[in-house]
Amino acid sequence: MSEMDKKQKPFKSQSARRKISIGVRLIVAFVLIIFSIFPILWVISASFNPTGSLATQTLIPAHLGFGNYQQLAASGDFPFWRWFFNSIKIAGITSVLSLTITTVAAYAFSRFRFKGRKTMLRAILLIQVFPTLLALVATFLMISQIDDVIPFIGLNTHAGLILVYLGGAMGLNIWLMKGYMDTVPRDIDESAMVEGATSWQIFTKLILPLLRPILIVIAIINYISTYGEFILARVLLKTSEQYTLMVGLQIFAGAQFDQRWGVFSAGALIGALPIMVIYLILQDQIVGGLTQGAVKG
């Protein structure tokens, strides 16, 4: 138990014990790391395997080939780059709009006192307990009906999908955001108000700059989760050129999984790369954002 060791006085025997303990733990770490990164290594290897099939792959390919990546670039039988772009676009727009909606609403909840405020806050939280996934059928039917009248937000449109994502934007996020805003002292607002500032000015000039770090974290978490969302996009998008990367790759891999393994791997790697990079660079902030809201209290 590591946290105990550090409190013991460094007698000679104990220093030896500590070395053994670290050694054992390093071995454990090694085993765990193999478990952790093997699938990733395997995909990397598959993406450079020139034969591109599941059956012929070895961890270290006999000879490297970029054939799978060339196939991706050529986008012969499937529009990979289109999907990739769609995903980046949809996740980006959703993340920015959702952040805007929640921040503005959270400000009202944090700074104004009005009748029904508590009830609304609780209701928003409770409503979001009902997972979007569960209302999938209803959402699908509704979007098909809307499609008959307002086709540009109907089935198979990115606008429709983004609106459905935004329908779930208020929820836990509004609580998180309001929590952060509550930590900004009200004295700031009041002195600004005495000088004649409007609520909107206070919000944009005073509160938003103070919250910038957490806003960025929430936007990134939103981005990552939208980027990885599968089932709503799967149900609402119908044609190949509208698919997001997740839908496209899932359908692409669904047929002839074996032969397409290499190309799939190359696509999965490129698709995963932006998110992995974001995570590894910002891991502390993201972890903080993910856990903080729920842990406090």
Place this chain on the structure above:
Amino acid sequence: MASSTPLGNRKKPAFLPKTVSSQLIIIILLLVGDAAVGWVISQFVSLGYTPLAAAFFAIALAVNIILLVKKAYPLRWMVAGLVLMALFTIYPILFTVWVSFTNYGEGHLITEELAIQHILEIKYLPEDSKAYSWTAFKSDSGDYALWLIDAEGQPYLATEGELIAQPVPGQAGIGELDADGIPVTIEGYQRLNSILAATDPNLSNILFGQEDKTIQVRSPQEAAELVQKYVYDPERDVMIDQEDGTVYSNLRGTFSSPTGEVLKPGFIANIGLENFKRFFVSPALRGPLVRIIVWNFSFAGISLVLNFALGLLIAVLFNDPGFPLKKLIRSLLIVPYTVPALLTILVWRGMLNPELGVISRVLENLIGWAPPWFTDQWWAKVAVIIINLWLSYPYFMLISSGALQSIPDEYYDAAQVDGANGWQKFWKITFPLLLVAVGPLLISSFVFNFNNFNLIYIFNGGGPPMANTPTPAGHTDILISYVYNLAFSASRGVDYGFAAAITIVIFFIVGTITLIQFNYTKMWEEVSENV
């Protein structure tokens, strides 16, 4: 939202719109918006989408009130979010609740109004309807025309899909009439003699004329007008067969005769708690459903324990400030968490592929045997749990190490003085304190796995399939993936009503757990806490 008071209450409300012009702009924008929404609503109504039209109307009304009533000012800040939430979250929930009380699904996809319309279009050829003598004409392209003469000697000309006309000889290509009052020629058509006409295989199947007046050949001598087969009686909500007088009464969305014959199409009807009854008592469903529910809870529970245990173990092992390569180890260990899960589930599916996948091949080589990950129900379950462990232990590792650092050293010092060993310190100090900190996250995680649709659906589609079930079900299916199959895989007919009912059941399970969590974390109290 009756009263809104500004902060501090010491000045006049600073948040009210200041200028007349800004107020005017709001009103103009609102009018334009209302006009657009009004048009959309009218379109929905004309298409028969009444619930959606009502939802749009209610939302538009609320938006108008929020934007025009001064007291509702705070709500203006969240009007976009509220509209989106109402439309894309609340409406689908209410719709799901409504559907759960109906038979919406295969054979019951349209409203009663529409179904009645369809049924009223059905016609039949009665024995005693108005009769005509007929002569057939055939065009070169194979179209038919009928020259009809009724009992009073009045002639008519009937073609497919066109209004039955009273022809004038000499006009519109109609030639001279012969002794029987039948034209010798009609332009573009060839007159058929009675033998040809009587033996023509098509003739007796053709419906001449248009919908409101249709004529069909009944015998070589006679053609007759078809009449509407069913008449709807709105008072009793029954269909009456005009041919034999059978009364078809509305039985749960299908017009059925006392002897069990039914009229198609059926329609959406309220069937009360029938779907829920089926969920709880239907003997055919009970077998698969009980297994799915048991597996659903076990999967969520086992996953939680395993994932948390591994995450915690790692956190404890490397929670040593001086541990070599700590940062690198952590970065490598969170890798599974950084890749979109959908992609890695597909990768695992490839790696576990029997014969071709790397894991199966390595095991074959090492021990000469590989588990049938996809075809055996138990190994499929093991595979799902292993993949889930890989996907989520990094999350637990991260939250556990965060929580570990928040435990004050004094506790350990005190335990040290009391002579506690490492094992005791872990179970008596570390674990209980940690549990307090991460408890709510564990509950969220359980709820998440309870509905972990992506993993189940993408890895194996819930397979392997159970044998002899009334609706498709698999051994690794959880409730939510089972619902998805009911609603979207049409192989045995979609059943939205039943799917919605199960959805409601899931909601109650998840809702109860979440309410416990809210109370546990005192989330409710947070509302009144600040300022």
